[in-house]
Amino acid sequence: MQRTIIAAAALLLMQIALAVALNMTGSQSREVSPATPLFGFAPDAATALEIEGPSGEQLTIRKSDAGWTLPDAFDAPASGDQVNSLLAKLADLKQGLAVATSEEAAKRFKVTETGFERHVVVKKGEEVVADFYVGTSPGFRQVHARKAGAQEIVTVALNTFDLETAADKWLDKNLFRLKQEEMETLAFADFTLQKKDQNWQLADLEEGKETAKEAVDDLVNTVSGLTIQDVMKPQEAAALFAGEPALSFTVNLKGGTRLEYRFAKPEADYFVVKRSDRELYGKVHTIQVENLRKFTKEKLIKQEETLPAGEGGQVEETEETAKPTEANPVQQ
Numbered sequence: 001m002q003r004t005i006i007a008a009a010a011l012l013l014m015q016i017a018l019a020v021a022l023n024m025t026g027s028q029s030r031e032v033s034p035a036t037p038l039f040g041f042a043p044d045a046a047t048a049l050e051i052e053g054p055s056g057e058q059l060t061i062r063k064s065d066a067g068w069t070l071p072d073a074f075d076a077p078a079s080g081d082q083v084n085s086l087l088a089k090l091a092d093l094k095q096g097l098a099v100a101t102s103e104e105a106a107k108r109f110k111v112t113e114t115g116f117e118r119h120v121v122v123k124k125g126e127e128v129v130a131d132f133y134v135g136t137s138p139g140f141r142q143v144h145a146r147k148a149g150a151q152e153i154v155t156v157a158l159n160t161f162d163l164e165t166a167a168d169k170w171l172d173k174n175l176f177r178l179k180q181e182e183m184e185t186l187a188f189a190d191f192t193l194q195k196k197d198q199n200w201q202l203a204d205l206e207e208g209k210e211t212a213k214e215a216v217d218d219l220v221n222t223v224s225g226l227t228i229q230d231v232m233k234p235q236e237a238a239a240l241f242a243g244e245p246a247l248s249f250t251v252n253l254k255g256g257t258r259l260e261y262r263f264a265k266p267e268a269d270y271f272v273v274k275r276s277d278r279e280l281y282g283k284v285h286t287i288q289v290e291n292l293r294k295f296t297k298e299k300l301i302k303q304e305e306t307l308p309a310g311e312g313g314q315v316e317e318t319e320e321t322a323k324p325t326e327a328n329p330v331q332q
Helices: 002-030 080-091 103-108 213-224 234-240 286-293
Strands: 048-052 058-064 067-070 118-124 127-134 143-147 154-156 183-187 192-196 199-202 230-232 247-253 258-264 270-275 281-285
Touching: 048 080, 067 080, 080 118, 183 213, 192 213, 199 213, 213 286, 230 234, 234 270, 234 281, 247 286, 270 286, 281 286
Parallel strands: none
Antiparallel strands: 048 058, 048 118, 058 067, 118 127, 127 143, 143 154, 183 192, 183 247, 192 199, 230 281, 247 258, 258 270, 270 281
8 A cells, every 4th residue: 555655656746747847848948038039031141022912912022133123013123222121120020029829819910821911921042031920010110920830929010011012112213313423415306405514504505695504403303313103014115105205305424325215195194204225114203204394495595684674774654653743743
């Protein structure tokens, strides 16, 4: 009897010890510092970014020798600053403390494999360096997130709007911009501007006439600062340029590069631009093109100032001044 009691006690102690050991091991495996990075990748090493939305919409951004591009938007350049900023933000995300771990919580916070606000994947070559789901927002600039394959749901400093799935939200809209210091001549149909001693002058200006500096600066700023809203399908855009363009001009740069700009107007509230050095067609806001079309040679010539009547020492006789007064009686 005594042996049985001793054996039972020993077995109980072993079970207790095993339970404690397992508990300690589990606690240690779950014990992660809140300051630990959620992902361990270097932003500069990333070569692809994939974002999927709740309705299946997908965006892919890939790094090429020329920079970040949008394969689904005719390989148009993406905004490098925007992409690099997001990658740096993702690499800087912290583990934080888990707010939940259950499947029910994952559904509630919208971070499951089939129910999410965003599914984000970052790759380094063929290697996946970040894979996570973004769900509901518990507060300003915060979202619930869950790493793929993990149960822990955490809160991270991120905004769903940082993870747009539309290509035009990532497009480099400055594709057609120019550096003014590189521009040497600007030629429209009825006038040509030439840069002389860092100042723009109208070519073939009549003797005694001057270039209107403010108007010219306005034109040069508009040309050099041209931005696009989106890119257009090449086959559709090319058909728009079958006839005469709505507007065209050329720019000569230092080094001899000549750029020809042509604009077409579809049945929509925008123009389409094609530049001779690019295969892409860009959608341009109507206001920008209308501002360019308003410039004529006459508007770029400084207008002569004329003195208003009554100035220059001459007094114009009016009906009021012609009336006799006590100070100026009518002479009989």
